[in-house]
Amino acid sequence: MEPLLVFPDPPPADLARLLDLAGHPWKAVDDEKSALNEAPDDGWGGAIIVVGERSEAAWALARAIRKNDVVVEPLLLVIGGNRLDELELRDELYDDFCLDPFHPRELEARLRHVFWRGGTGATPDLVEYGGLVLNLETYQAAIDGAPIDLTYMEYELLKFLAQHPGKVFTRETLLSRVWGYEYYGGARTVDVHIRRLRAKLGEEHANLISTVRSVGYRFGQSRWTA
Amino acid sequence: MDRQKEYVLRTVEERGVRFVRLWFTDVLGQLKSFAVSPAELEGAFEEGMQFDGSAIDGFSRIQESDVLARPDAATFEILPWDPKGETSARMFCDLTTLAGEPFAGDPRQVLRRNLDAARGDGYSFFVAPEIEYFYFRSADPDRLEPIDQGSYFDLTTDDVTTGLRRRTIQHVESMGIPVEYSFHEDSPSQHEIDLRHTDALTMADNVMTLRLVVRETAAEQGVHATFMPKPLADFQGSGMHTHLSLFKDEHNVFHDPDEPYLLSAIGRSFVAGLLRHAAEITAVTNQLVNSYKRLVVGTEAPSTITWARNHRAALIRVPETRTGREDSVRIEYRSPDPACNPYLTFSLLLAAGLDGVRRGDELPDEATDYLELSRRERAALETGVGSLPQSLAEALDAMEGSDLVREALGDHIFEWFLRNKRSEWFDYKTQVTPFELSRYLRNW
Numbered sequence: 001m002e003p004l005l006v007f008p009d010p011p012p013a014d015l016a017r018l019l020d021l022a023g024h025p026w027k028a029v030d031d032e033k034s035a036l037n038e039a040p041d042d043g044w045g046g047a048i049i050v051v052g053e054r055s056e057a058a059w060a061l062a063r064a065i066r067k068n069d070v071v072v073e074p075l076l077l078v079i080g081g082n083r084l085d086e087l088e089l090r091d092e093l094y095d096d097f098c099l100d101p102f103h104p105r106e107l108e109a110r111l112r113h114v115f116w117r118g119g120t121g122a123t124p125d126l127v128e129y130g131g132l133v134l135n136l137e138t139y140q141a142a143i144d145g146a147p148i149d150l151t152y153m154e155y156e157l158l159k160f161l162a163q164h165p166g167k168v169f170t171r172e173t174l175l176s177r178v179w180g181y182e183y184y185g186g187a188r189t190v191d192v193h194i195r196r197l198r199a200k201l202g203e204e205h206a207n208l209i210s211t212v213r214s215v216g217y218r219f220g221q222s223r224w225t226a
Numbered sequence: 227m228d229r230q231k232e233y234v235l236r237t238v239e240e241r242g243v244r245f246v247r248l249w250f251t252d253v254l255g256q257l258k259s260f261a262v263s264p265a266e267l268e269g270a271f272e273e274g275m276q277f278d279g280s281a282i283d284g285f286s287r288i289q290e291s292d293v294l295a296r297p298d299a300a301t302f303e304i305l306p307w308d309p310k311g312e313t314s315a316r317m318f319c320d321l322t323t324l325a326g327e328p329f330a331g332d333p334r335q336v337l338r339r340n341l342d343a344a345r346g347d348g349y350s351f352f353v354a355p356e357i358e359y360f361y362f363r364s365a366d367p368d369r370l371e372p373i374d375q376g377s378y379f380d381l382t383t384d385d386v387t388t389g390l391r392r393r394t395i396q397h398v399e400s401m402g403i404p405v406e407y408s409f410h411e412d413s414p415s416q417h418e419i420d421l422r423h424t425d426a427l428t429m430a431d432n433v434m435t436l437r438l439v440v441r442e443t444a445a446e447q448g449v450h451a452t453f454m455p456k457p458l459a460d461f462q463g464s465g466m467h468t469h470l471s472l473f474k475d476e477h478n479v480f481h482d483p484d485e486p487y488l489l490s491a492i493g494r495s496f497v498a499g500l501l502r503h504a505a506e507i508t509a510v511t512n513q514l515v516n517s518y519k520r521l522v523v524g525t526e527a528p529s530t531i532t533w534a535r536n537h538r539a540a541l542i543r544v545p546e547t548r549t550g551r552e553d554s555v556r557i558e559y560r561s562p563d564p565a566c567n568p569y570l571t572f573s574l575l576l577a578a579g580l581d582g583v584r585r586g587d588e589l590p591d592e593a594t595d596y597l598e599l600s601r602r603e604r605a606a607l608e609t610g611v612g613s614l615p616q617s618l619a620e621a622l623d624a625m626e627g628s629d630l631v632r633e634a635l636g637d638h639i640f641e642w643f644l645r646n647k648r649s650e651w652f653d654y655k656t657q658v659t660p661f662e663l664s665r666y667l668r669n670w
Contacts, residue, residue: 067228067229138236138240139233139236139237139240140237140240140241147241149237149241149304149400150402151233151301151302151303151402152229152230152234152299152300152302153300154402155233187476188350188352188473189425192424192425195404195422196402196403196404197402198404199399199400199403199405200399200400
């Protein structure tokens with residue numbers, strides 16, 4: 001059994017004790033870099049990330065894992081009840097979560113469950129909206145059956161928007177959820193990519209993404225209109 | 227392998243891409259390309275593609291002429307004009323030495339270095355060029371025939387060139403290059419395409435792409451498109467007016483609501499820095515012998531080192547902003563022409579402006595009516611207004627003494643450029659032109 005990646009370093013004492021008692025080998029890491037450097041020869045067996053005081057670093061690590069910068073599956077979060085709102089719009093970043101403080105038997109049950117599922121099958125393979133189809137498995141996008149050729153970031157942005165139709169996002173939200181915290185180019189980047197997407201969607205479909213004045217962007221119809 | 231690269235590999239497979247064209251730019255701003263098959267792509271990402279750079283303009287070094295082309299996965303685009311079944315794609319490359327250092331002869335690396343330096347001070351540099359060009363029936367100098375006789379903003383609905391321009395815009399937009407405006411320009415067969423502002427590196431790539439798309443789309447119809455700055459003696463030439471803006475975090479640092487024209491202290495010093503170094507950077511912004519036939523008094527092209535809010539013959543304009551969009555204050559630099567190397571041009575505009583900011587340069591008075599006066603008259607008036615170099619030779623002299631240009635371009639490109647352009651000037655100077663024959667042969 002490959003060791004589990006555990007964040008942060010050192011992990012909370014009760015978590016370490018539980019893993020030891022349950023016979024899970026594990027190694028604590030503090031960031032993406034140490035996750036890469038400390039990676040066992042046969043890879044990590046999974047990850048447990050505690051979203052606690054250093055929640056930004058925790059999310060950055062989860063994002064790095066999901067971007068395959070560090071290959072780890074599945075990913076279980078341990079998160080305090082006062083931080084549950086941080087889960088919103090981050091569904092793609094974890095396979096399951098457990099409330100902190102956790103009950104040892106619940107955590108074990110959840111670990112078993114995510115291992116059984118192998119961290120896959122949780123997300124649908126297609127995102128559809130009107131004539132737009134995104135295939136999450138092949139990274140391909142098409143509108144009215146014709147392929148649209150997107151760059152990676154354009155694809156990620158469109159995917160995020162299409163997964164949340166009718167919802168208005170600020171530039172800052174898009175930046176942190178699509179690009180991640182490590183990005184330093186600023187909200188201008190979002191505007192530039194929105195324009196690129198609209199250009200590629202073509203005149204007919206450019207209005208799929210609308211600008212909400214002095215707020216941000218919305219994909220598809222507003223929730224309040226037909 | 228990171229997700230960007232994985233995405234490219236996957237897309238190449240899914241879309242049946244037959245060739246991936248790897249693009250880079252020589253020192254003069256000509257696009258270079260070589261194709262790799264999808265099978266080689268993974269290796270190209272991992273190790274780069276090695277090639278002999280000695281035959282490329284501005285790359286030549288005595289030893290170690292081999293360089294590595296490293297494709298930038300973020301620039302992957304399917305080319306929109308290939309017939310079905312022959313899909314190809316392109317990526318821009320960064321060139322490195324075999325040891326992995328940025329290659330000093332690569333203009334894209336030069337721009338990266340200048341942008342990184344600015345980012346070190348917290349600045350990100352955005353540009354938006356307005357690109358003018360001509361359509362001709364052929365590239366034969368003896369049959370220089372415009373295709374339409376339209377003029378500024380003419381709506382020439384049914385002619386060939388309007389269709390060409392429309393198709394060109396569809397192509398570039400499908401490659402993720404948003405177009406803000408396009409219209410018929412002043413001269414016969416002269417058109418303009420204005421690109422929406424983006425970071426300077428992406429924009430330099432976009433300019434290279436647009437120039438190719440304009441020419442390819444025209445060539446499909448047997449038409450020759452040219453970015454030569456002044457092809458017709460009696461009409462306005464083609465410029466590449468470039469709008470500049472500078473951001474710190476989300477904030478446009480050129481904007482200050484409490485200052486005249488809403489132009490902040492940083493904005494004023496940036497303009498002053500551009501004015502200070504304008505003569506030195508002109509050899510790069512206007513790199514052809516022919517460029518200087520455009521920069522003459524009495525046209526809309528600038529010939530003096532001046533700034534103004536509205537005067538169209540000034541070198542720099544600070545355009546008035548629309549009500550409600552006051553924070554879109556920007557600076558328009560009007561001398562560059564579309565035959566420049568955009569990587570080097572954007573590098574120097576940034577370096578010159580930031581030097582003004584660093585020195586805290588004061589903005590001189592706005593130019594008004596003396597712009598249109600001839601050079602001699604201005605000298606007589608002793609207004610103290612400088613003039614842009616009048617020829618490639620003058621521009622090279624100004625560049626040669628510039629520490630700023632040397633530092634921004636790096637020794638390798640700086641020295642090669644001067645050598646190459648001196649030789650171009652020499653070739654030109656030794657010509658006997660029809661002008662001279664018709665003027666002197668009979669009378670002297």
